[in-house]
Amino acid sequence: MGKPADDFxxxxxxxxxxxxGIRAMSGVTFSIxxxxxxxxxxxxxxxxxxxxxxxxxxxxxxAGEVHFKGEDITGLPGHVIAAKGIxxxxxxLELFDSLSVLENVMVGCHTRSxxxxxxxxFSLLSALKEEKRIKEEAMESLAMVGLEGxxxxxxxxxxxxERKLVGIARALGMKPKLLMLDEPAGGLAAHEVEGLARxxxxxxxxxxxxxxVEHNMxxxxxxxxxxxxxxxxMKIAEGPPEEVRANEEVIKAYLGExxx
Amino acid sequence: xxxxxxxxxxxxxxxxxITAIPLVAGSYVVGVMCFIAIFGGLAVSMGLxxxxxxxxxxxxxxxxxxxxxxxxxxxxxxxxxxxxxxxIGAVFVGxxxxxxxxxLLRLKGYYxxxxxxxLLLIVQISLGQLGPLTGGHEGLMxxxxxxxxxFVLETDVHYYYLSWALCLACLWFxxxxxxxxxxxxxxxxxxxxxxxxxxxxxxxxxxxxxxTLTAVMASLTGxxxxxxxxxAEPGIFGFPLQVQLMTMVIIGGGxxxxxxxxxxxxxxxxxxxxxxxxxxxxxxxGAHVDALxxxxxxxxxxxxxxxxxxxxxxxxxxxGRRTFGKTSG
Numbered sequence: 001m002g003k004p005a006d007d008f009x010x011x012x013x014x015x016x017x018x019x020x021g022i023r024a025m026s027g028v029t030f031s032i033x034x035x036x037x038x039x040x041x042x043x044x045x046x047x048x049x050x051x052x053x054x055x056x057x058x059x060x061x062x063a064g065e066v067h068f069k070g071e072d073i074t075g076l077p078g079h080v081i082a083a084k085g086i087x088x089x090x091x092x093l094e095l096f097d098s099l100s101v102l103e104n105v106m107v108g109c110h111t112r113s114x115x116x117x118x119x120x121x122f123s124l125l126s127a128l129k130e131e132k133r134i135k136e137e138a139m140e141s142l143a144m145v146g147l148e149g150x151x152x153x154x155x156x157x158x159x160x161x162e163r164k165l166v167g168i169a170r171a172l173g174m175k176p177k178l179l180m181l182d183e184p185a186g187g188l189a190a191h192e193v194e195g196l197a198r199x200x201x202x203x204x205x206x207x208x209x210x211x212x213v214e215h216n217m218x219x220x221x222x223x224x225x226x227x228x229x230x231x232x233x234m235k236i237a238e239g240p241p242e243e244v245r246a247n248e249e250v251i252k253a254y255l256g257e258x259x260x
Numbered sequence: 261x262x263x264x265x266x267x268x269x270x271x272x273x274x275x276x277x278i279t280a281i282p283l284v285a286g287s288y289v290v291g292v293m294c295f296i297a298i299f300g301g302l303a304v305s306m307g308l309x310x311x312x313x314x315x316x317x318x319x320x321x322x323x324x325x326x327x328x329x330x331x332x333x334x335x336x337x338x339x340x341x342x343x344x345x346x347x348i349g350a351v352f353v354g355x356x357x358x359x360x361x362x363x364l365l366r367l368k369g370y371y372x373x374x375x376x377x378x379l380l381l382i383v384q385i386s387l388g389q390l391g392p393l394t395g396g397h398e399g400l401m402x403x404x405x406x407x408x409x410x411f412v413l414e415t416d417v418h419y420y421y422l423s424w425a426l427c428l429a430c431l432w433f434x435x436x437x438x439x440x441x442x443x444x445x446x447x448x449x450x451x452x453x454x455x456x457x458x459x460x461x462x463x464x465x466x467x468x469x470x471x472t473l474t475a476v477m478a479s480l481t482g483x484x485x486x487x488x489x490x491x492a493e494p495g496i497f498g499f500p501l502q503v504q505l506m507t508m509v510i511i512g513g514g515x516x517x518x519x520x521x522x523x524x525x526x527x528x529x530x531x532x533x534x535x536x537x538x539x540x541x542x543x544x545x546g547a548h549v550d551a552l553x554x555x556x557x558x559x560x561x562x563x564x565x566x567x568x569x570x571x572x573x574x575x576x577x578x579x580g581r582r583t584f585g586k587t588s589g
Contacts, residue, residue: 056458078457087458094455096448098515106441107448111460113441117469120440121433127440134441174460 008067009034009178009209010055015064017047017054024050025233027064032178032211037204039212039220042230043253048213049091051230052182056088057081069177083111087176089167091183095155101166102151105138108173112137141172145199161192168199178209185216193219221245229253271432278424282417292528294420294488300524301427302481303508304517305474308434310506311514313470314450316369318502319376320478322383323353325497327479328486329387329394332403335487342406346483350476357475358468365467380499387494399493406487419488426484427521430477434517446470507554511561513568522570527554
């Protein structure tokens with residue numbers, strides 16, 4: 001913290017991952033500066049989700065390094081990386097279906113609470129106090145995404161758009177420095193996408209750094225400061241939205257598909 | 261859940277009812293209810309593993325038996341009185357389950373079931389073969405009764421109160437636990453392990469903690485059980501007990517904490533009824549008639565009430581609350 005030399009929050013160098021004979025990602029290198037919105041696009045199977053999984057510790061990379069806040073976090077277990085301040089959402093949500101909306105977000109507060117098994121089981125005062133604090137903080141996260149009214153609903157009563165917001169609120173519960181969103185706009189209606197864009201701007205104003213993996217081109221183009229394009233596991237372009245849009249490699253990768 | 265006034269009332273009513281039963285009921289009812297507290301309580305910790313943490317362990321009788329054996333051996337040899345023996349047993353079982361759980365819990369689903377089944381067989385055979393220490397297949401005879409500060413627990417009623425106190429204490433502990441950050445973490449990894457990890461939850465460590473906790477609870481129950489019977493032999497801590505526990509969990513429902521206890525209540529009383537009446541109708545079927553009956557019951561429950569009795573009750577309550585929600589507050 002506070003090292004002036006580290007103006008990059010996340011620094012990825014030569015990151016590679018293959019599953020058996022399939023090369024999911026090879027030699028990906030780029031950096032994410034503090035307080036910005038960086039996006040990653042690419043055709044299906046380009047390795048975008050693999051990238052998120054490797055950075056968040058779900059998969060261990062085969063080669064390359066990941067530095068977060070100047071610290072080498074390559075290959076650390078997922079729960080350790082999460083505690084260091086990298087929050088994420090999932091393309092397939094992965095919400096905790098047996099918990100209520102509020103409880104889902106309270107799980108997000110796990111790293112910032114300490115009570116042990118005995119303290120919780122015997123309902124010691126310290127545990128109850130902490131529980132109250134977690135509940136308040138979780139409500140704040142829910143309020144930020146506008147779901148405080150659904151706090152006590154079970155997950156299955158929520159439509160897809162709100163479930164995606166629960167995923168974001170849950171990650172916010174961790175008070176992360178870097179938030180990685182895996183296809184946050186996928187399957188959302190137009191007005192929901194607008195709301196999501198407003199939320200993302202709000203989060204950046206509050207000092208968060210966002211990394212977004214997305215298919216929705218207008219969404220990505222309007223939000224991001226920089227865009228990274230992956231194709232077949234390799235970075236083929238990086239730059240501001242206008243530059244990427246004009247890049248021939250990118251157009252070729254999308255095979256004539258009009259890039260916005 | 262525990263903080264709601266309705267559940268406080270429910271606790272109070274249950275405690276009063278359980279306290280009152282020996283005052284009004286005969287020794288037969290007290291005896292059966294005592295076994296319900298022991299096996300129902302055991303099923304509660306089993307249900308936590310199976311239903312809420314999603315860990316398919318078949319080794320629950322191992323911890324129950326080890327706890328019973330440790331306190332039994334210590335008491336028989338005059339090394340420690342039963343109350344101290346059960347604590348020593350619990351510490352021992354906690355230690356052993358931690359050491360064994362660390363490699364075993366890397367397995368999931370049916371692989372974990374197979375490995376823990378192996379553990380069950382190994383421990384049962386070892387208890388039978390370690391003659392000088394465990395009394396071999398004849399088991400431990402004449403274990404002294406529980407005594408606390410000169411007061412000796414001798415009658416069924418004494419053990420009734422002891423076993424229900426332990427059972428309700430375990431249930432209370434688990435209710436608090438499941439309503440806290442620990443409980444949410446436990447449920448979260450059974451829903452989505454990958455998401456739980458990315459929320460900063462150390463899943464393998466949590467599994468080990470839950471496994472050890474339930475083992476310690478089983479061990480305490482086992483100590484009370486052997487002291488009550490004054491006797492222990494390897495046969496009562498084997499696979500049939502595991503099947504009985506699973507029957508209780510399935511019938512009562514493993515998604516709630518009280519479900520397995522409710523299941524224990526239903527299973528034990530049904531068993532009594534079957535032996536009382538069905539034996540007269542079908543005298544040639546003998547003692548195994550209940551296995552047939554419970555087999556059919558499990559299939560019926562799994563098809564029509566996959567959440568067990570407690571899941572069905574909770575759905576009914578939820579429906580009632582939503583229908584009459586505004587008026588009843």
